[in-house]
Amino acid sequence: MFEQDDDIVERMIRQLRRPVSIDPGLDARVMGEIAAAAQPGKRRTWPWLAAAAAVLAVMVVAHPWALDSGTSRADAFQFVLVAPQAGSVSLVGDFNDWDPARSPMHTAHGVWATVVPLAPGRYRYAFLVNGVEWRADPAAPNAIDDEFGTPSSVVTVAGRGS
Amino acid sequence: MGIDRVETGDAELVRRIRAGDIGAYGALVARYRDRLGRYAVHMIGDREDAEEALQDSFVRAYRSLERCNDPARFGAWLYGILVNRCRTTGARAARRRRLFVHDVEALNGTPHPDAMERLEWTDAVERALARLAPEYREAFLLKHVEDLEYEEIAELTGDGISALKMRVKRAREQLQKFLREAEHV
Numbered sequence: 274m275f276e277q278d279d280d281i282v283e284r285m286i287r288q289l290r291r292p293v294s295i296d297p298g299l300d301a302r303v304m305g306e307i308a309a310a311a312q313p314g315k316r317r318t319w320p321w322l323a324a325a326a327a328v329l330a331v332m333v334v335a336h337p338w339a340l341d342s343g344t345s346r347a348d349a350f351q352f353v354l355v356a357p358q359a360g361s362v363s364l365v366g367d368f369n370d371w372d373p374a375r376s377p378m379h380t381a382h383g384v385w386a387t388v389v390p391l392a393p394g395r396y397r398y399a400f401l402v403n404g405v406e407w408r409a410d411p412a413a414p415n416a417i418d419d420e421f422g423t424p425s426s427v428v429t430v431a432g433r434g435s
Numbered sequence: 436m437g438i439d440r441v442e443t444g445d446a447e448l449v450r451r452i453r454a455g456d457i458g459a460y461g462a463l464v465a466r467y468r469d470r471l472g473r474y475a476v477h478m479i480g481d482r483e484d485a486e487e488a489l490q491d492s493f494v495r496a497y498r499s500l501e502r503c504n505d506p507a508r509f510g511a512w513l514y515g516i517l518v519n520r521c522r523t524t525g526a527r528a529a530r531r532r533r534l535f536v537h538d539v540e541a542l543n544g545t546p547h548p549d550a551m552e553r554l555e556w557t558d559a560v561e562r563a564l565a566r567l568a569p570e571y572r573e574a575f576l577l578k579h580v581e582d583l584e585y586e587e588i589a590e591l592t593g594d595g596i597s598a599l600k601m602r603v604k605r606a607r608e609q610l611q612k613f614l615r616e617a618e619h620v
Contacts, residue, residue: 281614282607288560289580295472296486300464303493307457353458379456381448383465386458 304353350391350430352398357383359402364389366398366425373401391430399425449506452497464493467510470581471517477576478521480565488524492517515591518573563613567606574599575606 352364362385363373369389378385378400385400400408409415409424445466451459468489475485496503496513503512564572577588578599585596592599 279607279611282610285560285563285610285614286579288557289473289477289564289576292469293473293476295468295476295489299468299472299486299490300461303464303490303497304457304461306490306494307460307497351455351457353461355461381451381459381462384458384461386456388455 300355304355308353350428351386351388352378352400354378354385354400354408355383356385356400356402359383359385361403363401363404364398365401367396368398373404391428393430395427395429397425397427399423445509446506449500449503449509452500460497463509463513467493467513471514474514474576474581475517475521477564477580478569478573479524480561484524485521488520489517492520495520511587511591518577518591522569522573559614559617562617563610566613567609571602571606571609574602575610578603 354362356362359380362378362380364376364378364387365371365373366376368391369375376387376389378387380386398410400410402408407423407425410426413426413428415424415426445463448459448463452463471492472485472489475489476482479485479488492513496516499516503509505512567575573592574588574594577583577591578585583591585599588594588599589596
């Protein structure tokens with residue numbers, strides 16, 4: 274009887290050890306919440322950020338947020354792109370003459386990131402994946418005035434105190 | 436067996452995050468999401484509440500990263516945050532606990548007798564787990580499902596090892612009883 278009882282608990286343990294599927298959007302929600310809360314007092318508030326991150330079906334959640342650059346003219350912004358399948362990713366935009374060589378992104382387990390200093394102003398930007406695929410930032414406003422016809426996004430950096 | 440075994444490289448990722456590479460945190464989230472999620476789902480018993488607790492734990496851990504004294508054991512430290520968070524959620528959600536079915540296949544179309552049996556077993560497991568006192572459920576899950584040593588559980592929960600052993604023993608006894616009862620329903 275004891276052995277039988279013990280068997281039933283062991284069977285239960287095997288059942289409980291099976292993987293449990295967690296909503297894949299949780300990663301994006303966590304990163305969105307962290308991004309929105311980064312550097313209180315200096316952050317750029319994009320109210321739609323968390324909601325947009327939560328509903329992304331594709332594994333692309335890129336958005337800049339302010340970091341402490343230690344300069345008075347430009348804040349450092351970190352751009353993050355979750356692209357597990359990508360072999361390389363570069364950040365290109367008005368701030369680096371759209372030159373992929375100037376802002377290569379570094380990866381850790383499919384999360385690509387790079388930091389660029391941005392002075393107040395309006396910038397168009399995009400991600401260049403594997404050297405050929407242009408991706409706009411789905412969590413940011415699209416740039417509607419892209420003269421090259423490729424997907425791109427826009428970020429506006431406000432001046433201090435604004 | 437233990438938390439340290441899960442992955443390597445946490446110390447390097449924590450170092451990069453502290454240096455301003457927020458994106459590196461995404462790798463830690465991806466690394467620990469499923470394992471910690473399993474614990475939260477079984478401990479809380481409600482998937483929505485469990486995912487909320489998990490998300491909140493990741494965010495809290497990020498905000499408190501400077502207090503992670505041993506970055507190589509980030510996983511263990513994160514586990515501690517989640518265990519505490521689940522205690523809070525569990526207390527709040529106890530009265531609205533609801534059970535859920537894991538086996539989607541069994542719900543599609545006409546259930547095969549085997550599928551029905553699996554479904555009933557899954558339901559019995561969840562119900563038995565839900566009937567345990569939270570401190571028994573916590574000790575049982577950490578010991579037998581998450582496969583932690585008593586020393587690790589004591590570190591996470593702040594409880595004594597002898598008390599934890601007693602809880603696991605009682606949990607097993609009660610689970611045997613609950614599962615046998617379910618068999619005869």
